[in-house]
Amino acid sequence: YLENALAVFHANKDILHELEVREHFNISKLSHYVQSILLYGTTDGFNTELPERLHIDFAKEAYRASNKRDYEEQMALWLQRQEAVFLRNSYL
Numbered sequence: 001y002l003e004n005a006l007a008v009f010h011a012n013k014d015i016l017h018e019l020e021v022r023e024h025f026n027i028s029k030l031s032h033y034v035q036s037i038l039l040y041g042t043t044d045g046f047n048t049e050l051p052e053r054l055h056i057d058f059a060k061e062a063y064r065a066s067n068k069r070d071y072e073e074q075m076a077l078w079l080q081r082q083e084a085v086f087l088r089n090s091y092l
Contacts, residue, residue, distance in 0.1 A: 058082075062079055066078070
């Protein structure tokens with residue numbers, strides 16, 4: 001079923017380009033998911049809750065702490081400081 005859905009997508013994805021919905025699709029690795037599921041089974045019980053929570057806690061809060069200019073460097077420094085505070089608190 002998954003291989004069929006992937007084949008249908010690839011057969012029809014040109015319309016998305018024509019309608020200017022998307023210029024490119026970097027999804028060449030989807031075929032690996034089919035192989036992985038066939039080898040190891042489905043990913044029942046797995047969800048994105050933890051990564052989403054980490055994204056909120058780290059990326060979004062770090063961005064909010066920046067002045068929105070050259071924010072990557074500020075975010076990295078903010079994360080470094082948060083880690084230092086955590087390590088210090090866990091040591092005490």
